[in-house]
Amino acid sequence: MAVLLVSGLGAATVASMGQLTERPLTGALAHPAIGYYTRPTHDLVAELKRAVDDGTAPLEFGDATGYLRPVLEALHVPVESQMLVMSKTGVQGLYTGPSNPRAIYFNDAVTVGYIKGAPLLEFAVHDPEQGVIFYTLDQKPQPRPVIERRPACLSCHQVYSTLHVPGMLARSVFMAPDGLPLSQFGSYDADDRTPFARRWGGWYVTGTHGAMRHMGNAILTNADARDTMISDRTLNRTSLDGAFDARGYASAHSDIAALMVFAHQGHMTNLITRVGWEARMGEDDRRAGLARGPLHDAVTELVDYLLFVDEQPLTAAIKGTSGFAETFAAQGPADSRGRSLRQLDLDRRLLKYPCSYMIYSAAFRALPADVRAAIYARVGDILAGRDADPKYARLSEADRRAVGEILRETLPDVPAGFGAANGTPANDGLQSRALGVLREALEKEQSWTKVHAAEALLSVGHPEGVMSTFERELTSKGGEPQYRIGIWRVLAQAATTEHDRDQWVGKVLAAFLDTDGPDRLHAAETLAKLGYRARGPEAEAFDLAGRAGRGSLAVDARWVLANSGQADGEQRLAEMLSSDDGGTREDAAYAIRHLRSLSPSGWDRLVAAAEREPVSSGVRSALMSAAFLHAPPAEHARKASFRAEVVKYAAAGTNDQKFEACAVLGLAGEADVLPLLGGLLDSRDADLRVGAAQAILRIIRQ
Secondary structure: OOOOOOOOOOOOEEOOOOOHHHOOOOOOOOOOOOOOOOOOOOOHHHHHHHHHHOOOOOOOOEOOOEOHHHHHHHOOOOHHHOEEEOOOOOOOHHHOEOOEOEEEEEOOOEEEEEEOOOOEEEEEEEEOOOEEEEEEEEOOOOOOOOEEEOHHHHHHHOOHHHOOOOOOOOEEEOEOOOOOEOHHHOEEEOOOOOOHHHOOOOEEOEOEOOOOOOOOOOOOOOOOOHHHHOOOOOOOOOOOOOOOOOOOOOOOOOEHHHHHHHHHHHHHHHHHHHHHHHHHHOHHHHHHHHHOOHHHHHHHHHHHHHOOOOOOOOOOOOEOOOOHHHHHHOOOOEOOOOOEOOOEOOOOOOEOOOOOHHHHOHHHHOOOHHHHHHHHHHHHHHHOOOOOOHHHHHOOHHHHHHHHHHHHHHOOOOOOOOOOOOOOHHHHHHHHHHHHHHHHHHHHOOHHHHHHHHHHHHHOOOOOOHHHHHHHHHHHHOOOOOHHHHHHHHHHHHOOOHHHHHHHHHHHHHHHHOOOOOOHHHHHHHHHHOOOOOOHHHHHHHHHHHOOOOOHHHHHHHHHHHHOOOOOHHHHHHHHHHOOOHHHHHHHHHHHHHOOOOOHHHHHHHHHHHHHOOOOOOOHHHHHHHHHHHOOOOOHHHHHHHHHHHHHHHHHOOHHHHHHHHHHHHHHOOHHHHHHHHHHOOOOOHHHHHHHHHHHHHHHHO
């Protein structure tokens, strides 16, 4: 059974660029390192299936679209991403055509296919290790909807165009009036390297694109004059009124911006899967393979696509119709200057900053650590101009610098100095000294200082030895109350697969849910720091803990709820800045400092709390740190004032205040404080030495 979510099957497709299409992976599905059919899945649809099966995620059947809307909500897939395929393709092709198109919705990991009146919802989801996996859901009311895996889909989705791994297809075809693809005229594999004029045959397209021509909205009625199917009627179409009955669909759009992002993402998904599979299947000789040979070539091919080296430039501005571009860009992550790899350009190219946002995906994070390191090294060399190949000349100096800065700030495991020109000799020496402090602390210090050293090494892209050290800690001290939470926290951050990370996070969560256990407070803070997003009964447990008006546990519980996107989560956390208990105010400021962003109202509340806190108060340093880090770009004077106080605390505060100041100055990334931080490397306090070393390495790599 082929659940083909995208358009068209052609007998003569245009070859994709690159080498991987020419190298099949023989026996990959059954290889012990892959186990496509036998190993447990850890993808978003598998998680939804488990939740539906155990009754924790009920799906309500709607009269208009069945399970579509609750499924999109559960999987966090935006309606604005809707694209419409009008060709008769896939397992439910008999239900599709220009008058009843297939709707496709997507986010970074999962694609949902819906056809009005068809018996199935279709899913294609990127498992972090196993590639794209296919499921269906019966579109009929039932107490617990049945989600089933569909292995037979690989007959169409593990082919030349998917790089011989289970993957995504986005083909452009010539289409007859009844929706049948005319395979005798060939088809095109559409991604951002495909000429614009060859894109979207068999798809509806809404949006403007100037004088550029594409194959969308077009039906071939005269085989001897194929060019005539493209006309003013099919181009720059902002509405599909009259094309089909939009009742029974979640949207009336097939947004051109969504189509462009989806095409890029499909091939990036396949590249990540292929490189991961190739690395795991050849684990015994992977080191040699990364230096030269097929795996090295595969990494090069992935990096070139990641950086849009062969992207077809746009010759006119593009504008969508559904609001997808704005929805997509708002997801972040963004750096301290508000720049994000999700910001679309759509005037000259797809992205404003030419590096794929898929570098943040769970599948990319699940690549073996040495493979990710090889990818980072390759990207860094290109951004720093150390590879003089003429094909990289299209990356301007400004683009290289911006991409490097964004990645250094938003991707925690890139190496020190990533993408930047070589540092000064003085900074090189300071970097070596700081790294030596962290290595020594990892080896010789005990308990939480060892945890902090491990986390610092992971955050600055030097994970070597962290996992093995904490596996030994787990064996020798994994039963110690409180400290075991720190051990699990490090192992979660050092994990190379989403599954392993989830296992350690699950242990911490269980410790929090044990209301009589000795680890609840430490578990709550750890979950907050790990960015845990509470759902269902777990969210209710955090809500209950957060109802207390004061105390560290209440602060940490509200912190988790803020991370989880709860509507009033940030507000409830900010309320604790007004507590009459100093410890609660300090904990709340510390938690707010860690939030990825802060709303204008949250900022106003933070500033008010910081400015009314007495100078003599020990809480003031935490408030100043949070206010400095979250200061909006327009607040130049206030930010400078807050920074001056943070620097003062770094120079003359208590050891705890110095440690927090180091953390904030490191995140701010301003090099003028390096001499001050360098002096703290000689502190008698081991934890402060670790904090200063981490800050130094963060600043130097920026």
